[in-house]
Every structure is written in C-alpha cells, then in structure tokens.
Amino acid sequence: IRQQMSPQDNRALPGFIPSILFLFPSCFSRVLEASIAENKASLKRTHTEVWSDSPNPHDRKRIDNCPVGLKNVGNTCWFSAVIQSLFNLLEFQRLVLNYSPPARVHDLPRNQKEHRNLPFMQELRNLFSLMVGSKRKYVDPSRAVEILKDAFKSSESQQQDVSEFTHKLLDWLEDAFQMKAEEDREGEKPKNPMVELFYGRFLAVGVHEGKKFENTEMFGQYPLQVNGFKDLHECLEAAMIEGEIESLHSAENSARSGQEHWFTELPPVLTFELSRFEFNQALGRPEKIHNKLEFPSMLYMDRYMDRNREITRIKREEIRRLKEHLTLLQQRLERYGLSTDTPLFSQGQQNLPDSHSHFSLKLHPFIFCPFHFVAPSSSGLASGPATAPSAAQQQRVPIHKPFTQSRLPPDLPMHPAPRHITEEELRVLEGCLHRWRSEVENDTRDLQGSITRIHRTIELMYSDKSMMQVPYRLHAVLVHEGQANAGHYWAYIYDPHQRCWMKYNDISVTKSSWEELVRDSFGGYRNASAYCLMYINDKKPFLTEGKNELFSGACISLLQYVKEDNEQFDKEIEEWDIMQARKAQQEKLALATAAAAAASTASSTSTSSSSPQPMSIESSPPDNAGQSHNAHNRDSLFFLCLFVQAIKMEYGRLLRFAQEDTPVENDYRLQHIIVYFIQNQAPKKILERTLLTQFADRNLAFDERCSPHSSIMNVARAKLDLIKPEEVNMDEYEIWHQDYRNFRETTILMVTGLELFQKTKYVDALMYLIYAYQYNKELLLKGLYRGHDEELLGHYRRECLLKLNEQAAAMFESGEEPEVTTGLGIMNELVVPCIPLLLVHDAVRDLLAVEDMRNRWCSYLGQEMESNLQEKLTDFLPKLLDCSTEIKSFHDPPKLPTYSTLELCERFSRIMAALGRVPTEGR
Structure with missing residues (x-):
C-alpha cells in the first residue's frame, strides 16, 4: 500500500x-x-x-x-x-x-x-x-x-x-x-x-495555485470534526469540501486554492472518527469537546459519491440559496423582537412591538408611562391642568417594572410626553395599536411559516429515491x-x-x-x-x-482449544458443587442430629414421667457412656425448650408493637419486618418462616445478649430445614420481603429529602421527595399500612417545587446573566419536568401550586425588560405552560445511602419530630 x-x-x-x-x-x-x-x-x-x-x-x-x-x-x-x-x-x-x-x-x-x-x-x-x-x-x-x-x-x-x-x-x-x-x-x-474490508478510495478534486488537479487516495477511518456542527451530515459536508490549500508561494501567487473530496469506492465497513479532543494552549492540556452531535441509524452516502458529483453540486447550490433566503427571513423576524423558535401568543400585550421594532414610531412612552385622564369638556384641552383628576383616574394602569426600576428614577419621564389624554384620543390610540398588533401577528406568522417550509425543504433535499441507493x-x-x-x-x-x-x-x-x-x-x-x-x-x-x-x-485447532477451556471450567464447577454439597451435608447432619437428640430426650422424659416406678439416680451408678448420652439429651431438650420460649416471647413483643397506637416519629415498622407484616396481614406461613430466619441468622452468634446463641441458631436452622417446599410459597415469600425493602428505600428517600428541605437545600431535596412520593404511592396501592402518609409527602413535594420556583424567579428578576441562566436552568431541568407529576392526579392543592408557578412567570410578559431576557422568557414559557401529563424526560433516582436499622429509625424519628405532630391517618 x-x-x-x-x-x-x-x-x-x-x-x-x-x-x-x-x-x-x-x-x-x-x-x-x-x-x-x-x-x-x-x-x-x-x-x-x-x-x-x-x-x-x-x-x-x-x-x-x-x-x-x-x-x-x-x-x-x-x-x-x-x-x-x-x-x-x-x-x-x-x-x-x-x-x-x-x-x-x-x-x-x-x-x-x-x-x-x-x-x-x-x-x-x-x-x-x-x-x-x-x-x-x-x-x-x-x-x-x-x-x-x-x-x-x-x-x-x-x-x-x-x-x-x-x-x-x-x-x-x-x-x-x-x-x-x-x-x-x-x-x-x-x-x-x-x-x-475496511479501506475505500476518494477522489480529491480542486485547484492549487490556479491549477486544477485530481488525485485518487485511499482512506481507512475517516476523521470528522465535531466542534461547530449539529449532525453527522454537517460534519461530512465540511470534511468533503476543504478550504484554502496553503501555498509555499502564497506571497507571489494569489490564485485561489481549494479542493473537494468525492468517494469513488466505499468500504464494506465505513468507520468515522469523531474528533472530540483538542489541546488547550492556555491550560497546556488536552480537553474534551462535549458538544451534542446527532447521527442516524441509517446513513445514505449517495450525496458524497463521485458518480453523483454534478447533481450533488446542484443540490448544494440550491441549499446555499435557501439558507441565504432563510437568513434574510430570520433577520426580518428578529426585527419584531422574535426568533425562529419564539411562539406567537394569541392574546396579551406581549405581542405589541417593542422599542426595537422598525415601525414603533417611539410611541412606547405613551403606552407604558402613567398618564392623567381628562374627560371631554367644552373647554377641551385648553382647561388642561386646571382641573385636578381623581386619584382613581390618575393611575389608570398600575405597571410594575422589576427590570428597570433600579436603573430609572420613578419620577423621571423617559421622554417629553403629554400628561393628559381624553377618552377619544385613547380610543383612537388603542384602535391603532390593536390594528398594528394584528398586522404584526400576521407578518410574524407568515415569516415563521416560511422559515419552517424552508427548513423542511432542506431536510428533504436528498430524500428522493435516486439519492438513497448507498445505504x-x-x-x-x-x-x-x-x-x-x-x-x-x-x-x-x-x-x-x-x-x-x-x-x-x-x-x-x-x-x-x-x-x-x-x-x-x-x-x-x-x-x-x-x-x-x-x-x-x-x-x-x-x-x-x-x-x-x-x-x-x-478451525479444528481452535475447537480443541475451546473444548479444553470448557472442560477446565466444567471441572471447576463440579469441584465447587462437591465442596458446597459437602458443607451443606455436614451442616444439615449436625443440625438433624441435634434436633433428633432433642426429640428423643423429650420422648424418653415423657415415658419416664408416666411410669409407676421412676428410676432413681441413686439405685445404681450409671456408666460413663450413658451419663454422657443423658447429659447431651438434657442439653438438647433444654435448648429446644429455650428456643420455643424465645420464639413465643419475640412474637408476642412484636405483636404488641404492631397493635400500639404510636406517634408518627416512632414507627415500629422500621425496627422490625415482622411488625410490617402483621400490620399488613401477611400469611401465617410467611410470618413463621421470617421469624425462624431471624433466629437462624449467623449474626445472632455475635449478639452478646444471647448466651446460648449457637444452640438457638442451630435449632432454628434445623426447623427451617424441616419445612417442606410445598408448605411455603417461596415466590409469595420473596414478594413480601421485596415490598419491605421498597418500604425501607422509600423511607430513606423521604428522610433524606426532608432533611435537605429543612436545610433549605431545595435543589438537592427535590429528587428525593419526588421519588419518595412516587414509590410511596405504589406501596399504598397494596394497602393502607404499606407506606407513609401520602399527604405529608405531597405537601413537601409541592412546597419544594414552589420554593425552587421562587428562587428561580428571583434570579430571573435580577437581570444579571449568571443568575438568569441559573434560574432558567433550575426551571428547565427540575421544576418543568416535575409539573406533569402534579397534574396527573388532579389534586386541588397540586393544581393550585402549578397555577401559582405559571402566573408568576406570565406576570413578566407585560413588563419592560432587556431584549435578551424577553427572548429567553418567550423561549421558556411554552415549556412551562405545556398542559401535557406525559413525563418526557426525568432525572435518574438519587443514589441511596446505606443506613443500619438503628440509624434509620433515629433519623426518621428526629426529622418527623422536627416537622411537628402529623395525623396518623393514612400512615
């Protein structure tokens, strides 16, 4: 090569x-x-x-x-x-x-x-x-x-x-x-x-120092620049049409140079390298370009083939002409203070031309400044200021301007302007403005329609069948x-x-x-x-x-290689299974021996107690083997009785907890799974197996409170082994335990969210409260005691969104660029995606909260503000006002911290006590 x-x-x-x-x-x-x-x-x-x-x-x-x-x-x-x-x-x-x-x-x-x-x-x-x-x-x-x-x-x-x-x-x-x-x-x-398989050829066609040239070159992976382009076709267009070719004699020869690439042969496997790394000279290190770049699942390469060179050039020229026309239309639209993605509002003062409009004729001082209203009289305007208007007439339209009051003293007029206006003059002025508003709406609607049609024409330029032959x-x-x-x-x-x-x-x-x-x-x-x-x-x-x-x-040799590796892996599995079976058999044998000995001792004791001639210990000295056997049986019986007594005591204790009417900050469901099961009426077999599993837990052996810990654990494990598979539905058993795990996760989300809310960290708290509410609602569908108070979670979810809305609105009102961007970011990334969650169930308080948030932002429409703020506001409002209940995009659930049962109960109790007494209905 x-x-x-x-x-x-x-x-x-x-x-x-x-x-x-x-x-x-x-x-x-x-x-x-x-x-x-x-x-x-x-x-x-x-x-x-x-x-x-x-x-x-x-x-x-x-x-x-x-x-x-x-x-x-x-x-x-x-x-x-x-x-x-x-x-x-x-x-x-x-x-x-x-x-x-x-x-x-x-x-x-x-x-x-x-x-x-x-x-x-x-x-x-x-x-x-x-x-x-x-x-x-x-x-x-x-x-x-x-x-x-x-x-x-x-x-x-x-x-x-x-x-x-x-x-x-x-x-x-x-x-x-x-x-x-x-x-x-x-x-x-x-x-x-x-x-x-991987290599193709392209034809480099161009002019170098005034001389035409054509060179055929090979390529493997085709490099593409990402920066400055929105999709793969734009990257390819830029890569196929190169700019000026550097000349060694550029000072002497000013002839234009440039070249185009046209693929003559494409490889079966076409690979594009996306250049997402560039060296930052100022920082002295490489940086990654995170710009968005779209690419299709099906790419048609016809427009880049040499055989389609002429038709592609015609289409490129047509696209260039359309884009020039598109630029003119966009410039005309911008003269109305709108951009191509600005929606037209059907009513309201926001559609009136602002001071940047080419036909505003500087009428805005009359529109937006307070004026005195004078009723028509025989003296007309000659009476002028002689008659003092009433207080209600002096301020006909109260206007709040948070974006301009800090810059302009309220008593200083913007321009010399009349201070009095009659009803007839006001009607004439309003008629003109309404007519001009209709004309502006029609013009901008026509412009936006033309822009949309041009975009669509450009998108479909290469969609004809002849340009879709190289998929x-x-x-x-x-x-x-x-x-x-x-x-x-x-x-x-x-x-x-x-x-x-x-x-x-x-x-x-x-x-x-x-x-x-x-x-x-x-x-x-x-x-x-x-x-x-x-x-x-x-x-x-x-x-x-x-x-x-x-x-x-x-590939005979490779088959043998794979066969040997698989045999080695099969041997590893077999050895593991034998080892695990041996361990299980040893444990089961030990437990079965203990249980059998306990049962045997219980039987012999019962027989002896019913005999008319009980055996006296002093009558004949037993041998050592018999003495050892009897001692073992007595120990086994003792631990069996101790285990039964422990089970009864523990179940009785948990049953009392489940039946108590406790304050909300003392939720026994978090302390023990059995309480959760009892309150939600779990089947008896589920309760029994769960309680046995608790006593059979190996960690019980490390509990200092359990002096005969090992024996109790062994008896519990023996009892578990004696339960037949058909006695307990293991699928149902796993569902109940998964429900409890979901309950704990919901509690962790709720506690974390409420703690962050109390610290006024509303941005961090929102996702915890959102997911806590959603998970809790799913739990409550199965039963009243499956989750927490829905009203409590709904209240703080709603309050968190309102607090974030207030923060974002305050940032927007400041008019300073970093705060404005941050505020709109909070709304777009956090508040707006959550609004469908408030709308979907038609809860009155949630609907009122959404209405309050929307009213706050809509109140800015009639106020003076800088053009860039107006543009951002009109771009944001359609997202806020979308009445759809479809959740289009949402954050992933927050990562849950790991809490022990004791720590979770303490934090739950602390946060609930801090929030005050809450009704227990619906808990």
Whole structure:
C-alpha cells in the first residue's frame, strides 16, 4: 500500500496499513496516552479498572447464547470496546479465525515485528474462539493485551511516543496479513482481505495555485470534526469540501486554492472518527469537546459519491440559496423582537412591538408611562391642568417594572410626553395599536411559516429515491465517558438476530435500546459521548450474518482449544458443587442430629414421667457412656425448650408493637419486618418462616445478649430445614420481603429529602421527595399500612417545587446573566419536568401550586425588560405552560445511602419530630 502512495501521502497518512487497530488510529493513540498519563499520575477512576472474579463459578457461567464479555485487566476497557465491535462483524471474525501463519515463516529472518505480530494474531484467534464457544460469561484477554503492552514499553517512557508505538504496532499487524496474502497470490497481485474490508478510495478534486488537479487516495477511518456542527451530515459536508490549500508561494501567487473530496469506492465497513479532543494552549492540556452531535441509524452516502458529483453540486447550490433566503427571513423576524423558535401568543400585550421594532414610531412612552385622564369638556384641552383628576383616574394602569426600576428614577419621564389624554384620543390610540398588533401577528406568522417550509425543504433535499441507493447501517458506537486525560470506554453494537442494541461494558453484556444509545452517545448533556462510529453496507448482509466459522469444521485447532477451556471450567464447577454439597451435608447432619437428640430426650422424659416406678439416680451408678448420652439429651431438650420460649416471647413483643397506637416519629415498622407484616396481614406461613430466619441468622452468634446463641441458631436452622417446599410459597415469600425493602428505600428517600428541605437545600431535596412520593404511592396501592402518609409527602413535594420556583424567579428578576441562566436552568431541568407529576392526579392543592408557578412567570410578559431576557422568557414559557401529563424526560433516582436499622429509625424519628405532630391517618 505504501508503494502506491506518494511521499506526501505517506507523511500525511502514515497509518494507511491494513490491520485491526488501524481502524482506530488516533482514537487508539489518545486512549494509550490517557492510560499512560493515568498510570504515571496514579489517577483514580470512577469505574472499577480490574474485575475480581466471583469465587462461585456459577456466577461466571454463560447464560444460553448470550454474548461473551471481556475482563478488564487494568485500564483495558478501550481494548474491550474495540475488539467487541470488530468481533461482531462476522466477516472480520471469519478472517481472524481462518488466519494461519505463512508456511515459510520459519525460513524468514526473525525480526522484532515477526516476533510480535504472529503471536498476537494467534492469541487474537484464541480469544475470538473463546468469545464464540466458551461456557464462561466473560473471558480473560490478558495474553493478547500483554503482547500489546510489550509493544508500548520504552526506556524513556515518553508520553509523546505513543503515536510512534501505534505505527509500529500497525506495521507488524500489516505484515501478519500481508505475508499470507503474498504467499497465496499465485502470480496475481496480492489481495489483503483487511484492505478490501475496511479501506475505500476518494477522489480529491480542486485547484492549487490556479491549477486544477485530481488525485485518487485511499482512506481507512475517516476523521470528522465535531466542534461547530449539529449532525453527522454537517460534519461530512465540511470534511468533503476543504478550504484554502496553503501555498509555499502564497506571497507571489494569489490564485485561489481549494479542493473537494468525492468517494469513488466505499468500504464494506465505513468507520468515522469523531474528533472530540483538542489541546488547550492556555491550560497546556488536552480537553474534551462535549458538544451534542446527532447521527442516524441509517446513513445514505449517495450525496458524497463521485458518480453523483454534478447533481450533488446542484443540490448544494440550491441549499446555499435557501439558507441565504432563510437568513434574510430570520433577520426580518428578529426585527419584531422574535426568533425562529419564539411562539406567537394569541392574546396579551406581549405581542405589541417593542422599542426595537422598525415601525414603533417611539410611541412606547405613551403606552407604558402613567398618564392623567381628562374627560371631554367644552373647554377641551385648553382647561388642561386646571382641573385636578381623581386619584382613581390618575393611575389608570398600575405597571410594575422589576427590570428597570433600579436603573430609572420613578419620577423621571423617559421622554417629553403629554400628561393628559381624553377618552377619544385613547380610543383612537388603542384602535391603532390593536390594528398594528394584528398586522404584526400576521407578518410574524407568515415569516415563521416560511422559515419552517424552508427548513423542511432542506431536510428533504436528498430524500428522493435516486439519492438513497448507498445505504449504510449503524453497526457499532464506541463511547467515551470522562475527560481528555481519564475516562471509561464501552460500546453499543447492533445485534441483527435479536434486532436490538447490545451494550458491551467489559464483562457486562446487556440488552439496550436506541434511546439509551442516544442518551450516552450524542453528547451535550453529560460527559459521555461517541468518539467512533462504525457503519456497514446494508446491501452486504454477509458482514454480520451467516454461519459461525468456528463450528463449521474449518478451525479444528481452535475447537480443541475451546473444548479444553470448557472442560477446565466444567471441572471447576463440579469441584465447587462437591465442596458446597459437602458443607451443606455436614451442616444439615449436625443440625438433624441435634434436633433428633432433642426429640428423643423429650420422648424418653415423657415415658419416664408416666411410669409407676421412676428410676432413681441413686439405685445404681450409671456408666460413663450413658451419663454422657443423658447429659447431651438434657442439653438438647433444654435448648429446644429455650428456643420455643424465645420464639413465643419475640412474637408476642412484636405483636404488641404492631397493635400500639404510636406517634408518627416512632414507627415500629422500621425496627422490625415482622411488625410490617402483621400490620399488613401477611400469611401465617410467611410470618413463621421470617421469624425462624431471624433466629437462624449467623449474626445472632455475635449478639452478646444471647448466651446460648449457637444452640438457638442451630435449632432454628434445623426447623427451617424441616419445612417442606410445598408448605411455603417461596415466590409469595420473596414478594413480601421485596415490598419491605421498597418500604425501607422509600423511607430513606423521604428522610433524606426532608432533611435537605429543612436545610433549605431545595435543589438537592427535590429528587428525593419526588421519588419518595412516587414509590410511596405504589406501596399504598397494596394497602393502607404499606407506606407513609401520602399527604405529608405531597405537601413537601409541592412546597419544594414552589420554593425552587421562587428562587428561580428571583434570579430571573435580577437581570444579571449568571443568575438568569441559573434560574432558567433550575426551571428547565427540575421544576418543568416535575409539573406533569402534579397534574396527573388532579389534586386541588397540586393544581393550585402549578397555577401559582405559571402566573408568576406570565406576570413578566407585560413588563419592560432587556431584549435578551424577553427572548429567553418567550423561549421558556411554552415549556412551562405545556398542559401535557406525559413525563418526557426525568432525572435518574438519587443514589441511596446505606443506613443500619438503628440509624434509620433515629433519623426518621428526629426529622418527623422536627416537622411537628402529623395525623396518623393514612400512615
């Protein structure tokens, strides 16, 4: 390949080498740079770097045909994301599994490259074979990773050498495929299957220093800039049309230079590198670009093909003309003080032209300043100020201006203006203003309609059938979460067989959705975004479909390798099962012996007590064995009786708690699960098993209050073992215990939210109160005593939203930019998404609260304010006034802290006592 390129091409594109990791050259370099920087600085990542295996092999067993994960063996999440994306290309998988080293490899000189690339290819084949046929949930890629790590070791350990290491790696991976291709060519030009799969060609057409040129070049992964673009097509358009070409004789030759790229041949696998990292010269470190970038699941490449060059140029010119017209329309709309996304209000003073309107004729002092009203008289205006108007007439319209009063003294008029107006003059003026308002509304409505139609025309420009003949379907999205110098990598890969997206996150492989992919990949919201997109030709199904090569008989050695690994894993499971069975048998035998001895002693004691001639201890001295046996039986009987007595006492105590009418701050349900079960009328079998489980808990052995702890625990466990499966419905048992866990989680959410509310940390408190209310409502659907007081939670949820609304409104009224942005952010991110929750059940107090919040913001419509505040307000109000009860977007539930039972009860009691006495109805 290098021989086919010019020296300039080789310098510009040193990575044009057929290999696996060439598909991700700059991404790979950045990842390695970040890994080296992390290791040198000992940075701590938020994600677990090295997974520790579960000692139970059943936890590591593959379920059915679920895809196999890759173990993170130390900062290798990038390796997992890249390898999984390639492995799920069945054509690539077949190439790797069918790869075999050249037959004459032993006759070749053993250079450093061959010493690394051939072993790596063998380890990659082994890894792929395990990913196909392993019985394990995830496999260990350590051998392949270690070979990679060896390639990146140097005596200087310079971070800037990572790029050089990448190119070295690509060289010996190139040789691994190239040597085999040359051996099999049989006189023809060698074909490298990696090149045919991942490489395409484009035609560079342009003018350089006044001279036209056309050059055909190869490409692998196509780099795209993210900054400044909203979607993938915009990035591609910018990349295909390059700007000025730098000239060595630019001072002498002023001729224009530029070029276009047109694809002549697209590869079956089309990979885009999204450049989301840039070096900040001021800070002296790389930074990540978190801008949002949308990309489609189906990408049509027709507009970028050389064969469509002329029609694409025509369409581009048409789009350019439409955009110019669109700019003019937007400028006209802005003259009305509106933007393209500003909704038109059907009524109210907000539709009147402001002082920036081109036809306002400076009438706003008359409209917005207080004036004296004079009734018509024979003297007309001549009587002027001689007649003092009444107080009610002096202030016809009281106007509050929070945004301008701090800047303008209230008594100082804005302009010289009449101080008196008659009713006739007022009617004429109002008639003119109403007519002008109607004209403005019609004009702005027409402008917005035209703008919408132009946007739609641009969107449909390439939707005709002739420009949808080269479809590429999204195959994989590689995601990076974090900053430029640290982060975590995972991949979303489409499964054509299950027709769903799968998320590959190290050892975890789970079903996902397009919505989750969009949330994690588009960027703009969090610090997670896509850095590489892999599309495949939708007209070539062999890329992802077909029979798996490992089981077709073509890879006998790999089948043996997988068989040996599976046998080793089966042996590990078998040894674990034997060990666990032995432990269980020993424990069960010990418990059964204790129970049988206790029962035997009880029986013999009963018989002896009914005998007419009781045996006297003094009549004959017993032997040592009999004495020891009797002592054991007496101990067993004693502990059995003690256990029965303990059960009765504990149940009686908890029953009294459940029947007591206690203050709200002393909720016994939190102290013991049995109280919760009794109050909610759980079945008797559920109560019995739960109580036995409490006494059989191993932690009882460490309770100092239980002197005969071990024996009581053993008797309880023996009783549990004697309960037959059909006696207790275990599904029902688990449902009741899950309900109690939900009750505790709801309590933690409520306590945390109320504590934060009391500290006036309303932003932090809101999500806890929102989720506490929702979870509590679900619990109360099953019974009155399943949850907490719904009115209490509803009150503080409502109050928290009102407090946040007040804070946000105060910030907006300040008129200062940081506060305004923060205030609107609180409304958009917290308050507005929660409003449907208040509307959905039609509760009167909730509806009034929503009305109060909306009225507060609508009151600003008739007030003077700066144009940027007016624009932000008109953009925000439609979201606030949306009457839909559909929850469109919402925050994830807050992470719950871990509380012991004692700590949770104390905090619950403390916060409820602080809030005051609350009626117990509905508790």
